[in-house]
Amino acid sequence: MNPDGFASDLARKPDVLTDLADALAQRNPWAHVVPGDTSRVVFLGMGSSAYAAGVAAARLRARGICAVSEIASSQLLPHWGPGTLVVATSASGGSVETLDALGRVEDSAYTVALTNTPGSAITAACEATVELLAEPEVGGVACRSYQHTLALLMALECHLTGTPTDSLVESVAAAARASDHLLRAEKDWLPEVSDLLLGRDETHLVAPAHRLSSAQQGALMFREGPRRSAIGCESGDWSHVDVYRTKNSDLRMLVFAGSAWEAQMAEWTGPRGTTVVGVGGEVPTATATLRYPGDDADDVRLLTETLIPELVAARDWQAAAAG
Known part of the structure; x- marks a missing residue:
């Protein structure tokens, strides 16, 4: 991994996302790989792949489809019989845990590899392949591939629910514009946001349950690049399991707006003077708020919001490497 390469990968996000929107407008790649008798879906992956899949599975369940996301290292994989679609995600195509899990999937399940690396080991282990089209990530950090995983799993949602991809294509294109x-306005917002978020102790990244992967992925970027202490939290659960660090640490928080439980969070962050940066909407007690088109x-x-912690982490990582 290298910080300059990571920053370069982030700078390419708008162009590569635009290309993905164009590709999805041409066809839904799942249409020719998902068996017609599919009635249940199992997602397998590690790290960023598992974060994205967790949200994808919840979205499918909300629309009446039986779906779960299992971390590939688990020994408790579902064995649901015929009609089961297994989607194994690995950007590199070589995640050893995911490859091992595929060896433990029941024979009656139909397996599809979701990968950014054509011809990799995971494609050989599965019956079909869907490509992420995220282009090689020269920095060695899964950033575009995470974003494209979300988009492609949303395309799978469209296919399984019989929904046209028009709205998804527009969302991907809008994420590219955002x-x-x-990126163009970085000098206007990043210095203040970085100063507020990068304290001496730890940073919490908080998101509503239906976008929990944003908090998980954002926290991973802080740990993976500049090696800072950071955790991803769900907005409602934060008040039950993570609130305690507001009392005895220099806790900083990035809150992705959109949860009904932000007022409950504010009951703690306000009186304790916790530094809070709101993203994508107004957040109670926020010290600063960052909006985007x-x-x-x-x-x-x-599809957009993780770029903010990614850029903060990239610039902090570059500064540490230079110093």
Whole structure:
């Protein structure tokens, strides 16, 4: 991994997302790989792949489809019989845990590899392949591939629910425009946001349950690049399991707006003077708020908002490497 390469990968997000929108407008790649008798879906993956799949599975369940996301290292994989679609995600195509899990999937399940690396080991282990089209990530950090995983799993949702991809294509294109705006305006927002978020102790990244992957992925970027202490939290659960660090640490918080439980969170962050940065909407007790075009649409938020912690982490990582 290298910080300059990571920053370069982030700068390419608008162009590569635009290409993905164009590709999805031409066809839904799942249409020719998902068996017609599919009635249940199992997602397998590690790290960023598992974060994205967790949200995808919840979205499918909300629309009446039996779906779960299992971390590939688990020994408790579902064995649901015929009609089961297994989607194994690995950007590199070589995640050893995911490859091992595929060896433990029941024979009656139909397996599809979701990968950014054609011809990789995972494609050989599965019966079909869907490509992420995220282009090689020269920095060695899963950033575009995470974003494209979300988009492609949303395309699977469209296919399984019989929904046209028109709205998804527009969301991906809008995310490309929003990403371009954030990158072009970086000098206007990043110094203040970085100063507020990068304290001496730890940073919490908080998101509503239906976009929990944004908090998980954002926290991973802080840990993976500049090696800072950071955790991803769900907005409602934060008040039950993570609130305690507001009392005895220099806790900083990035809150992705959109949860009904932000007022409950504010009951703790306000009186304790916790530094809070709101993203994509107004957040109670926020010290600063960062908005961007399209942040009134939830799917655009999901596909865009991780760029903010990614850029903060990239610049902090570059500064540490230079110093």
